[in-house]
Amino acid sequence: MNNFTTTLVIRRSKLLVVLIAFLFGFTTSINNFTDYAAYTEYIGRIISMSDTTGNDSRLYRAVTRPLFHHRFYWAIITLEVIFTISFLVGAYQIYRKLAAPRSEFHEAKKFAIIGFSSAIFVYQVLYVIILNEWFDMESSVNRNAFYWARSNIEYMFFGLIYLLAVKDN
Numbered sequence: 001m002n003n004f005t006t007t008l009v010i011r012r013s014k015l016l017v018v019l020i021a022f023l024f025g026f027t028t029s030i031n032n033f034t035d036y037a038a039y040t041e042y043i044g045r046i047i048s049m050s051d052t053t054g055n056d057s058r059l060y061r062a063v064t065r066p067l068f069h070h071r072f073y074w075a076i077i078t079l080e081v082i083f084t085i086s087f088l089v090g091a092y093q094i095y096r097k098l099a100a101p102r103s104e105f106h107e108a109k110k111f112a113i114i115g116f117s118s119a120i121f122v123y124q125v126l127y128v129i130i131l132n133e134w135f136d137m138e139s140s141v142n143r144n145a146f147y148w149a150r151s152n153i154e155y156m157f158f159g160l161i162y163l164l165a166v167k168d169n
Helices: 006-034 036-048 056-061 066-096 102-107 110-134 146-165
Strands: none
Touching: 006 036, 006 066, 006 110, 006 146, 036 066, 036 110, 066 110, 110 146
C-alpha cells in the first residue's frame, strides 16, 4: 500500500479515535484510584440521595449502606479498567495492521469494539439508568454527572460507528 492513500489516512484516523478513548479511560482510571475517597463519597451521596431535591416520593430507593457505595464504585472502576485495557490492546492491534489487507484490518478492530461497547455500557447503564434514573442524580444539587456521562456516551457511540461504518478498504 502506498504511504499516503485515503485508505491509510482513514485507518490512521480510526487508530487515533481509539487512542483518544484509551487516553480518556486511562486518565479516568488514574483519577478514580488517586482520589478514591472523594469519588466514593460522590457516588455514595448520589446513591443515598442525600442532596436531591423535589423527589420525596422516590426516597425509598435510597441506599445508605457505605459497603454498597464502595461495591458500586468498584464496579464502575473495574469496568473502566476493562474498557481502557481493551482500547489499548485494540489500538496496538489496529496499529500493527494499518497496511494489512481489509479482512485483517477489520479483524484487528475487535478489542476496540469491546472497549467502545464496554464504555457505552458503563455510562449508559451505570450512570444514566442506575444513578440518574433510579437514584435521581439529575435532581442532585451538587452531584449531577448526567451531562458528563452523556457526553462520554456520545463519543463512544461516535467512535464505534466510525470504526465500523466508515469504509477503510
